[in-house]
Amino acid sequence: MRYGAVEAVHGISFGAEPGQVTALIGANGAGKSSTLAAISGLVPASGRIRFEGRDIAGKPPHEIVRAGIVQVPEGREILGRMTVEENLLLGLRGRDRSGIASAYERFPILDERRALLAGTLSGGEQQMLAIARALLAEPRLLLLDEPSLGLAPLVVARVFEALADLRRQGVTMLLVEQNALRALRLADQAYVMDLGRIVMTGTGDALLHDEGVARTYLGVT
Ligand SMILES: Nc1ncnc2c1ncn2[C@@H]1O[C@H](COP(=O)(O)OP(=O)(O)OP(=O)(O)O)[C@@H](O)[C@H]1O
Ligand SMILES: [Mg+2]
DSSP, X not given: OEETTEEOSOSOOOOOOTTSEEEEEESTTSSXXXXXXXXXXXXXXXXXXXXXXXXXXXXXXXXXXXXXEEEXXXXXXXXXXXXXXXXXXXXXXXXXXXXXXXXXXXXXXXXXXTTSBXXXXXXXXXXXXXXXXXXXXXXXXXXXXXXXXXXXXXXXXXXXXXHHHHHHTTOOEEEEESOHHHHHHHOSEEEEEETTEEEEEEEHHHHHTOHHHHHHHSOOO
């Protein structure tokens, strides 16, 4: 992947298995968001991107969404002056309203807040709203870019509890995170990116207990 003359991601190769959480971790500028952008069709990339046996590289974003890959945007893109329910209704895009009920079932906190302006929700609640809205499209692969960004530790814990619930429900996720500890605890399989390359891979558990990973990404000395 390149931005003009600058190559940002260099020949990476990885996969995400159905029903699992796959995590991409790594420092600022490692190429994590760029990788998601390539999968979503937002930035061109060379090489192959295969989803359920189909080559999706080079397809426009709306076709990739239709194929079943939905990304929760970094920064959430919640419409603050609309209510929680209105934000969810926008995510339906013509699908029947029963999805809204299942969103409230998954995220009871959103049910409690359904009539409030979304802008008045806490950061963690807004993140859950963004995830709930993405799930209304019934994705077969959910892409998440830094769901913990800018949240207080307690709120981060709550967001990751919600992701663990989704994992139990069988939602397939590709998760990009700088919070390596949380990501590795949740992940079935994880990949460490550095300077546009994948430098290490293993189960979340194996990487959690890897000394090099602990020193570089978990702040363990
Ligand atoms: N729109 C862009 N134009 C030019 N260069 C870009 C653009 N977006 C990203 N880059 C560069 O590509 C590289 C990878 O960036 P990317 O945002 O994918 O990293 P990241 O791993 O998501 O980092 P972070 O953890 O800070 O979000 C960086 O060197 C970055 O400066
Ligand atoms: Mg990023």
